[in-house]
Amino acid sequence: MPAKDIYHECVKNALIKDGWQITHDPLSLKIGKKDIFIDIAAEKLIAAEK
Numbered sequence: 001m002p003a004k005d006i007y008h009e010c011v012k013n014a015l016i017k018d019g020w021q022i023t024h025d026p027l028s029l030k031i032g033k034k035d036i037f038i039d040i041a042a043e044k045l046i047a048a049e050k
Contacts, residue, residue, distance in 0.1 A: 001026065002037055012040055020044045 012022060024041035 001028070004039070008039065015040070015042050018044075 012025065016022065020042040021044070022040060022042050024038075027038040027041035029036045029038070
């Protein structure tokens with residue numbers, strides 16, 4: 001797993017304050033024989049209002 005940079009926690013906290021939910025920290029994927037790491041996986045539910 002790669003090291004986190006100096007901005008990682010700041011970005012993560014900003015996403016949380018903006019209403020995002022952190023789903024994985026980090027997100028690891030295996031594609032064939034390769035392992036891929038994505039810094040942060042987040043999602044935000046957006047509801048439409050009428």
